[in-house]
Amino acid sequence: MASAKGVTMTSGGAGGKVLKEQELSPVVNDSNHQHPPWQENFAIFRTYKLPSILPINTLLFSEDARLLISGGDDETVYVLDTKTGECIQTLEDDNWGQITTVVWGQQELPNRENGVVLCIGTGRGCLALVALDYDATEPFPVGANTSPVFAFNDSVEKMAFDKLNNRLAVTSHSGEIKVFAVNNTSLRLLWADNIGKVITSGLFFFGGSNQSLLTIGLETSEMKCLDASKRGPPLWTKHLIGGIGSASLSSDETLLLVDNLATGNFDVYQIADNSPLRSLPIGSTRRFSKQCAFFEGSKIAVCGSDTNKVFIVDVANNYVVQTLTTCRGTYMTQTVCVTPSSSRNVFVAAACRGYVYIWEKSTPQVQVNVRADDPPPSRYRRVGSAILPYLGFAVAGTVGHWLPHAWKLGQDIIMKTADYLIQNGADRTMELPREAVDKIFEMAAAASRALDMSSALVSSRTLDMAAIATTTYTAATATATMTSPSATSLFDMAAAAAGH
Structure with missing residues (x-):
């Protein structure tokens, strides 16, 4: 590419101009x-x-x-x-x-x-x-x-x-x-x-x-x-x-x-x-x-x-x-x-x-390597991570107040569901497999046992978290073992029963 040329204009005596070329x-x-x-x-x-x-x-x-x-x-x-x-x-x-x-x-x-x-x-x-x-x-x-x-x-x-x-x-x-x-x-x-x-x-x-x-x-x-x-x-x-x-x-x-x-x-x-x-x-x-x-x-x-x-x-x-x-x-x-x-x-x-x-x-963005299946970070996640330890202490400190009520509520829902299903089965308004009815009663029994144990633990003020976790696992296992084709329908019917 050719160099650009400029012309210098400077004062030259009585108003004259001195022209001078220079390459840049x-x-x-x-x-x-x-x-x-x-x-x-x-x-x-x-x-x-x-x-x-x-x-x-x-x-x-x-x-x-x-x-x-x-x-x-x-x-x-x-x-x-x-x-x-x-x-x-x-x-x-x-x-x-x-x-x-x-x-x-x-x-x-x-x-x-x-x-x-x-x-x-x-x-x-x-x-x-x-x-x-x-x-x-x-x-x-x-x-x-x-x-x-x-x-x-x-x-x-x-x-x-x-x-x-x-x-x-x-x-x-x-x-x-x-x-x-x-x-x-x-x-x-x-x-x-x-x-x-x-x-x-x-x-x-x-x-x-x-x-x-x-x-x-x-x-x-x-x-x-x-x-x-x-x-x-x-x-x-x-x-x-x-x-x-x-x-x-x-x-x-x-x-x-x-x-x-x-x-x-x-x-x-x-x-x-x-x-x-x-x-x-x-x-x-x-x-x-x-x-x-x-x-x-x-x-x-x-x-x-x-x-x-x-x-x-x-x-x-x-x-x-x-x-x-x-x-x-x-x-x-x-x-x-x-x-x-x-x-x-x-x-x-x-x-x-x-x-x-x-x-x-604009300001360049800092690239962070994340996995494709990772959810995008959000303000709510950051807030939740910050308060999670405090929430854990609050739950442990007040377990004696809310745990009996929580188990009682769960037991009521299960028992109402069982009554509802048996009654409708007797009226022949739905086809209900026998094994599904057995699962309902197993869940009710597990909930009753967990309730009795949690009440005893709370009343004795011996908050053995391992024992509470064991009873929780027992009830959860009873729920998770419902593998019959009617399992999804059972959850829907339980929700309906809870509304009665």
Whole structure:
């Protein structure tokens, strides 16, 4: 297979362009091949129809995957509940305009609880912060605190939150960058700068203590590393291949995945030396930006497309694991997201023409070897096994109370059955073999003997379980020896006699 070629577009003097070709080894779109089953198990979980078909610009799962936040050109934030499949709240403000991006802000409060804030970037240069409250009827019961952080016509492009230091970095359409200290829903400006006339397509806090900021330019393809603590010149600059539509940094900060607008593919870079590793040929032909995201560390990625497809890509082993389908037709699926690594559920979400789709990764089942004739395990069997020892102690401890009554009841049933059969035999209403009548009387005699012995044992308070078992066996043997052809009929007639 021929190598994919990318074109680097970098600033060249007075607005010029320097074109540079570089080859990257592609991966194979091998979704029909047999691969480890734990990778090929995403199935549709939820589908939401939003009121508008305007583009959805951003999707964001909560830490526990219970909520999915959606925002777009209809100037509304939708709060979707993944458990119920419903939209449980909407957030909007006349000052916001389009919803361009959303991120979570988490802070450690004085009571040692985590205060979670939703940060909303808007098309009119505003930044809105709204506190999350899971215990309330609605997740966001208090109105948003909205601040104009950029000019009215300078939209918020990207945001990144530093959980270690409670800092929020924000970039604008015109190249402004600001870093704020966040206290609940309040902002305090730490520093501001201008990184040039560039639209930011990627923004990340980086390093062991989040001491650095990575910014990636859409048209310039420049990746700049800034000191996150103060304003200053870039620590270093790296030129990537092609225009960069979007970017995702792996959670272990080893790989960077970018949408190459020049080739339509997704390129993988190694952060250690900023070197390109390979190109993931998703097959896009229309050069529109499309989002991507890592999950499961840096092994797997989800990639949007210029069609109704979402691609699950094994980055480590170089193949497309699974292809997911969104809406019908040729509409693009540009917006995607995945659940955080802390979530027990693994979801992938994508948006297409007013619809939001969620796929769930199923958990592999542990195979247990059982015999074919074994009954399937059940909750009732487990409960019965747990209470069986206690039931045995209860039976043994109360045997003096219930055993005489049980034997007396059995004797009554047998004697009534014998009377019934003899009477009907005398009336010639049925044909009854002589040996069957003899069995009836043998059973009655055995029951009488067992009753007498059990009564004596109980009255003497000598609960000899071996003796009781012997008398029980005697009566059971008398019953089991009924081998005549009329044995089944005898049981039926005994039941009828018991009702008289």
